[in-house]
Amino acid sequence: MTASTIGRAGYIGLGNMGSPMAERLLDRPAGLTVFDVLPEAMTPFTDKGATAASSPAGLAAECDLVCVTVLDDAQVREVVTGPDGVLSAARPGTVVAVHSTISDTTAVELAGLCADKGVDLVDAPVSGGAGGARNGALAVMVGASDEVFARIREPFGTFASLVVHAGPVGAGTRMKLARNLLHFVSFTAATEAQRLAEAAGLDITELGKVVRHTDAITGGAGSIMWRDTTSPLVEDDSWFPIFSRVRVLGEKDLALALDLADRLGVDLPLGARALSDLGPGLGVGTGEIAQTRSRKEHA
Template identity: 35%
Template sequence: MEQRERVGFIGLGIMGRGMARNILKAGFPLRVWNRTASRMAELAAEGAGPASSPGDLAFHSDIIITCVSDTPDVEQVILGEGGVIHGARPGSLVIDMSTISPRATQRIATQLAERHIHMLDAPISGGSEGAERGTLSIMVGGDAAQFERALPVFQAMGKTITHLGPIGAGQTTKLVNQILVVGHALAMSEALLFAQAGGVDLRKALEAVAGGAAGSWMLSNRGPQILARDWRPGFTIDLQQKDIRLVLQEADRLGVPLPGTALIHQLYRTLQARGLGHEGNHALIKALENLAGIEVGVWSEGA
């Protein structure tokens, strides 16, 4: 029986916990590291080995996965003091599943390659639910042979796994995904606000439109949460804003106008100013409710 590659996982946040657990369930030897050490205890109890640093984790792993918040975090855990680059062996593979700048991804890959360490960028979509269920969409950039090497690990975490081209292509595609996500969130918010004002039964309206041309993952999964005034995050406003910022920076570099995405960035900013950055990205509707003086779902709860 072929020996499975040893996997290291860095970043046990809202997405990383479920992803790491599914790797463990798939039978891969797993070592974990998180900046907040207490988050390692739960997975350690399930059989994962806790590491003392990203470099220590990398030294004991063949495939090293990072899933952290932003570009500086990725740079720190991979290139910083005690980072992956200082422990990884030649021939090992680093997979960054965070959402960061495509340009930064290429710079990191270049520095790793100087030490004969491979890299894939493989950002994800599907929310915390997808991370827990192992149904994420995974968008991969990098060498095709390394993609094939990593595929069994990807299959433990996701269902839609696509190799998109050279390093950085995964991150660019993830930014495409985020333009669509926030666009769907705004369309859903406007539609539910309109339905509320028009006196329509909101639950029945959701059922009526979800199966047609207007249906979307956002509508089916986050629409019911809005009606229940449930703002628990599959993805927080703060993280969504970070991704929109990356989109707008890259669009500016490319000379591409994105007026709708820029507007959504400003609407989310009003919610952050109210201290709501920890809520789910579907709370975008609160920005429109504030403009209209209407709360969606309130009367429908008692219907």
């Protein structure tokens, strides 16, 4: 099979994410086979022309691409290597795409087991939520060989507007974990901001409106993620003056927020860490404001 000849797709796991992703595959002329442990989850697909399989093995026997979106590592293992799993029936050349967020070591291990039978397993976690899936606007981070990546770009393009080749098997998951580190650290930072705003007598629902509005304009944290290395910048690097300016503004505002928190008796551990780490993280070193606050704290 090549990029132009991957035929019938199969989808295992028709939950909150799997269902809208599988629905996007319905439009492919090669057809779609689905499987879920809940028979009623398959009905909307069979009503639209898909075929329902009775097991992962039954699905794999007739599909060139098997997409898997289940809960965790244990379920992925069962789907792929269980007694009635994909590997028990998949033909050589079949691609198994794991969209679940699992351990990268699990992905590498399962890829090795699949390779022994001539099957290519790729880790392809997604970002963008169910809404992104419904709109065909997900980002997919793929761990695969160059050849296999070329083969899956077309079907993945039905549910994703960004398909990134992160590297070999395991790299897709590692990229997803880095992405979600930012996601959930920022959620934790949001709770700090809410505590500060609430202690200051502000309406935190109105604060939320402001955050969503401005992040939609500025791009949030992603707006500074342009560098190709995390090494310190040299002064003649074109990014140096830009990130130096970001540091100046960021340290000023962080210091003001921390001063307010001190007056209100609110503990902001992430805010304090951000003040000390912002400049070095941007590659431009610690600025005067952060150095001054650090000296005061250690005096």
